[in-house]
Amino acid sequence: MLSLTLCITAEGKENKDKVGIYRWVNLINGKTYVGSSGNLSDRFRQYFNIEYLERKVKKDNSKIYNSILKYGYSKFRLEILEYCELDILNEREQYYLDTLNPEYNILKFARSFRGFKHSEASIELMKNKYELWDKYVSPETRKKQVITQLKGESTIVINIVTEEEQNFISGREAAKFIGVQQSTISKYIRKDNFYLGRGFLVYKSFTALDEITKSEAYKEAIYKLDNPEGKKYTHSESAKEGIRKANLGKKLSVEVKQKLSLNSKTAKAVLLINNETKEILEFTSVLAASKSLGISNSHLDRCLKSNKPCKGYTIVLK
Known part of the structure; x- marks a missing residue:
């Protein structure tokens, strides 16, 4: 547990290059936020930079950033929940998200959308959409929207970058x-209770968000966003059993077999060698390795080509 009056400790040597999971606790209302980082010292340095928080709030409207700015550091407690190895960081973060159910985390899935970024033009377009909606929506439509929300039948749209939420009177409007x-x-809402695309999560208000975020379909959709060219999503044992029973007796068509054969080709494996511990982590592609380090694909590629270490790791193509 760390004192916010000693933020230099959070940023300092004891957390330098440390991988782990942390939690912010609001001492006024008890609300919490769980996060993780491949370099806790760097991450905390961002949190303790007021200008950084103010810039991020204007751009992303983050709940935790907003709350820190509103209440001040003295009204928060920062905890280190666990130090861990980089290759299990997502798994351990997900454990705490499931166990603690933090209120400031909206989508409650480890590393959700961290690799997903809108262009500046897309962000500006989304802002304009919200502004135009508020400015030009008619009183009749607003009235219908309120009635629909009271009936619990509205369509909810969440911007996965800014975390802004908008209610619509129908799926057509959304x-x-x-x-x-x-x-x-x-089609997707009938199948999975949600639609995820174009940078938005869409679902009906009568479906609990927690129910969606805990579903296998949601986890797989998030995983595909975080690993567009990485290893395939692994279902839970219960989900595997359900899939096995559903496919019992079915045979693959020639076309499907051909597709599976084509998709089985994998990129060169990438090894990350910890310069301090000499531990070796293996990934299926440059993209998968860059996601784990929390850097861009191009950044890791440059380190690889220049034969320079990156975030304390030496990068080698297998």
Whole structure:
């Protein structure tokens, strides 16, 4: 547990290059936030930079940043929940998200959308959409929206970057706002209770968000965003059993077999060698390795080509 009056300790040597999971606790209302980092010292340095928080709030509207700015550091406690190895960071973060159910975390899935970034133009377009909606929506539509929300039948849209939430009176209005066909959203909501695409999470208000974020379909969708070219998503044992029973007796078509054969080709494996402990981590691709280090694919590629260490690791192609 760390004192915020000693923020230099949080940023200092004891957390330098340390990998782990941390938690912010609001001492006023008890609300919490769970996060993780491949370098806790660097991460805490950002938290203790007021200008950084103010910039991020204007851009992303983060709940935890907003609360720190609103209440001040003295009204928060920062805890180190666990130090761990980089290759199990996601797994350990997910454990604490499931166990502690922190209120400041909206989507409650480890490393959710960390690799996903909108372009500046896309962010500006989204801002304009929200502003135009608030400015030009008619009183009749607002009235219908309130009635629909009271009935528990509205369609909720969450921006996965800014975490802004918008309620719509119908799936048609939500689809129009996002810029997709209503049939696309309806198809996914019927199948999985949610639609994830174009930088938005869409679901019906009568479905609990926790129910969605704990589902296998949601976890797989998030995993695909974080690992577009990495290793495949692994289902839980219960999900595997359900899939096995559903496919019992079924045979693969020639076309499906051909697709599976084509997709089995993998990229060169990447080894990350810890310069201090000499521990070796193996990843299926440069992209997967860069995700684990919390850096861009191009950054890791430059380190690889220049034969320079990156975040305390030597990078080698297997």
